[in-house]
Amino acid sequence: MAQSNNSIKKILTVAFALCIVCSIIVSTAAVGLRERQQRNQELDRKSNILSVAGLDEPGMDIETAFQQVTPRVVDLRTGEYADQFDPDTYNAFEAARDPAQSRTLSGERDIAGLSRQENYSTVYLVGDPDDPEQIILPIRGQGLWGLMRGYLAVQGDGNTIEGITYYSHAETPGLGAEVNNPRWQAQWDGKEIYPSADSVQPAIELVKGGASGETEVDALSGATLTSNGVTNMLQFWLGPAGFGEYLARFRSGITRDEVQDASIDSDQTEGA
Numbered sequence: 001m002a003q004s005n006n007s008i009k010k011i012l013t014v015a016f017a018l019c020i021v022c023s024i025i026v027s028t029a030a031v032g033l034r035e036r037q038q039r040n041q042e043l044d045r046k047s048n049i050l051s052v053a054g055l056d057e058p059g060m061d062i063e064t065a066f067q068q069v070t071p072r073v074v075d076l077r078t079g080e081y082a083d084q085f086d087p088d089t090y091n092a093f094e095a096a097r098d099p100a101q102s103r104t105l106s107g108e109r110d111i112a113g114l115s116r117q118e119n120y121s122t123v124y125l126v127g128d129p130d131d132p133e134q135i136i137l138p139i140r141g142q143g144l145w146g147l148m149r150g151y152l153a154v155q156g157d158g159n160t161i162e163g164i165t166y167y168s169h170a171e172t173p174g175l176g177a178e179v180n181n182p183r184w185q186a187q188w189d190g191k192e193i194y195p196s197a198d199s200v201q202p203a204i205e206l207v208k209g210g211a212s213g214e215t216e217v218d219a220l221s222g223a224t225l226t227s228n229g230v231t232n233m234l235q236f237w238l239g240p241a242g243f244g245e246y247l248a249r250f251r252s253g254i255t256r257d258e259v260q261d262a263s264i265d266s267d268q269t270e271g272a
Helices: 008-052 062-068 092-097 176-180 182-188 224-237 244-251 256-271
Strands: 069-075 102-104 116-118 120-126 134-142 147-155 161-168 205-207 216-218
Touching: 008 062, 008 069, 008 147, 008 161, 062 069, 092 102, 092 116, 092 120, 134 224, 147 224, 161 176, 161 182, 176 182, 176 224, 182 216, 205 224
Parallel strands: 205 216
Antiparallel strands: 069 120, 102 116, 120 134, 134 147, 147 161
C-alpha cells in the first residue's frame, strides 16, 4: 500500500533531499564567487584609504588612484619597516590571532579592548614613500556594541590629523553611528595628536561640551561609550604600544633615507 504524502517518512525524505540540494547550490555559489568577493573586499579597503586621504573622486578608477599610495609593513615594537613581509598580502588581523606573531594585552595595557595585538601592521604612504605627504594608519578598538575598524590619516609631520573614517562598526544609528557623519569627521582636519614635540603619549581625545584645544574633538552627542571607545583606540594606536615609535621618526623631521645615511656615516667614522 502506497504511503500517504503526509507520512512522516515522506516528509523527512523530502526535507532531507531539499537540504542537500540547497547546500550544494549554496556551496557552489560560495566557491564560485569567492574570488569576486575577495576582489570586492580589496577594492573596498582601497576605497576607504583613498577616502580618508581625500583622494577619492566621483567616477574614479580605484586601482589607478591607489597608485599614489605605497603600503609598507611596520614593526610596531621598533617603528622600523619590516621588509620581510609583503604588504599586499600581510594580514594584521590574522597575525593578531597567532601567538607567534602577536602579544597578549590585559588591564591598563588594553585600553582599546583588543585582548591581542599583532607585532607588525601595515601603513599606507601617500606621495613619496620616503617623505610622504600623508600616512594612513589602520585603527581598531571596542565601541559600545563591538569592534570598530577604521583608518586615520596623518600629515607627513607625524602629528597633524588629516581625517578619520570607520568602515566597520555596530554602533547605534543616530548616536554612535555618527562616526560616519561627514560633519563630525570634518572636525578632525588639522587637529594635533601630541601636546608637544617631545611628547610620547598622545593627547588627542573626544570631549563633551565643545572642543576648544588643538588636541580635542567634539564627543558624539548621546554616545558617551562610543566616544570613549574612539578616544581609547586612538590613544592606544598612537601611543608607544601602537604607531608611536613609527610616527616619532616623522615628528623628528628625519626621513628614512636620512636615518640610513646617518647610520652609514656613523659606521664609517667608527671604522676610520
